[in-house]
Amino acid sequence: MSTPPTHRVALLFNANKIFDRDVIAGIASHLASTRAHWDVFLEEDFRLRLAGIEHWQGDGIIADFDDPSVAAALARSPLPVVAVGASYAAAADYPAGVPYVATDNARLVEVAYQHLVEAGLVRFAMFSLPASAGARWAQEREQAFCALLRRDNLATDIYRGHSTSAASWQDASEQQIAWLRALPKPIGIIAVTDARARQLLQGCSLAGIAVPEQVALVGIDNDPLAHMLARIPLTSVIQGGQEIGRRAARLLDQMLHGAHPGALRLLVPPAGINAQASSRHQPARHPHVMRARHFIRQYACQGIKTGQVADYVGISRSCLEAHFRQEQQCSVHDEILRFKLEAATSLLAAADANIAEVALRCGFTSVQYMHAVFKRELGCTPRAWQDRERRHGAASA
Template sequence: MAQQRVALLFQRDLAFCRGVLAGAEEWLADSGASWHLRHAPSTVDVMDSLREWQPDGVLGHVFDQQLASELEAWGGPWVNTTLTLPELQVPTVDADQDAVGEMAADYLLGLGFRNFGFYGNPWAVFSQLREAGFQRGLRRAGFEPSTCYADYLPMRPARTSWVEADATLSAWLQALPKPAAVFCCHDVPARDVAEACRTLGLRVPEEIAILGVDNDRFECEITRPTLSSIALPMREIGRQAAGLLERAMQGELPAGTTVAIPPVHVVARRSTDLRAVRDPSVRRALAFLQDHYTESIGVGETAAAAGLSRRQLERRFREALGRTILSEIHRLRVDAAMKLLAETELKIEAVATRSGFSSARQMAEVFRRTLGKPPSVCRREAREMTG
């Protein structure tokens, strides 16, 4: 098989791009395809070198209209890995952005919030779709988010007035009814929201809870407090994008093909570590569960901590959150187990014990009932998708 030249145009300072590249490299190792690779940033400055090199195909994270226009003029096969530019007719693999927004809505509603905001890019397709999914999820529950916009791609443009941008964001945050949950189009604007709250004296998460997208560990860990974020299937995007490019270089792929891959899960950190419910008894119950879910507790112990009978608490809990106390215990344990499965080498039995399950068997039963798959599959998928 003749070796094919492939240019990889990615901003490797972004965790998303590094994950996609890792997935593309995995596909290449597994497929047996023969590619000669050239790495370069996704800026229009690369076009002279690209034309001189004469690649057979391009795989990129192209969010700049000028670069996209130059690649279209170049005329060779290329595959994009971001739904950013409107009306761009090129094969694209990305996360299911609509599902990202719905996941954000479900998660924040589950925390008991009744006031919501969305902070994102007004014209980038991925931001629009995330906002639409977020709105739809909230509207099903009878809520409508407030909105504020800024041009993050992924940072704000250098020409943006810092003073004006800060004033707009600050005024919006101050006007939100509290407590409120703010969903941001990705982790960079989420960190700016956290910084604005700190400047304004707004407590996170007590007054403003913040949720980002990408689960960029650097961005999430340097944010104060640490940032909750939706993890995306970066490696799987890279694998499927590389496979599409191979087909495109063989002339098999329609120009407008789009593949949307579901998001992975919410990685909860301090920025959403709050249950925004009005009923003080339910708040006491939630605080007790948060502190003791890894222990051998049940409805009886939770009701005692809340100062109510089992029947009273179960009724109030369902009215406030739309689910049972036992389902909340399981949710906390599953979230803790998912984090350990994705980020540690602990054996399944140890994950079960640390997460509060009585045994690996019980954990497997709860995983199958709530997620439809066993812990071992969740571990493999989380690592394959996110790296």
């Protein structure tokens, strides 16, 4: 039996970005499931090796075309090229003559918007990025947001703020807080990335704005790093990055064997939404309860007690307990425990989660105590819950 030919393929992506990493994972998935033999050229940040890429002696290239310098460099390449990047409302914004696999920006925003609508919100805003040639995808998401609100006869509010830098950090933070305070409440905010959403969570914390009672927040990317750094678990739309990678690899494979797709456009919808505490809008009637729940969401996993919550709110423990019993039909301790349990189940869903580490991170005094809480509240042990989630994930893959 003859051996399939080996092709030298360059993947021009920035592995520091979650979207690019997902695309690379999708390419790897395609290679693992087919007889394709590729020698892959991959840098952590290909932009360090971009000069002269048009003279690279390989067989094909898959590249992130959101960076204009990449599109310009590869316009001179004689090799088969598949472009990956954002979807654009105007056909002229796509590179000429290159097959393009795009994330569906309009659908990403629609999923986030619909999620906030279903939470009962009627006012909406967007936290975007300053306009730039390298972030046209953010402008496309703004346009999609405006189109949805025009359709529903609602007012639009878009705040772009500053690009992130050490020099502008303090001013940017103060201006974000001023914008947040000026918004009518309650309101749902869509951030164009998880990184921008995490900045707003910090702003809300500094300003004493309750999330999600006053501001319900949704990001885009489902970036694990942003989630780990956020005090309140962040809701995020999951891009279809891996499916984009699979489709791009399949296209290049066909081109390496003589296919000529021309200016083909493939649009990939989001993979879903990871709904977490930042968008679970349940209006609290009493301001003391709203303030207490905001504090609990941020610090439950640090082992706080009912007395500390009452001190933060500024009322007696017995008075706070009475408000909780009336409005939440539970005690303050129950609310703290519920949030710790929610955090633990989220962490246990990760493939490499260690039960002892999860217990420590979620503020349980011991593994045995977490075991008892799981048995009482969920009817199973942490290990059994984790195994069940893994089986469910494998069945859905």
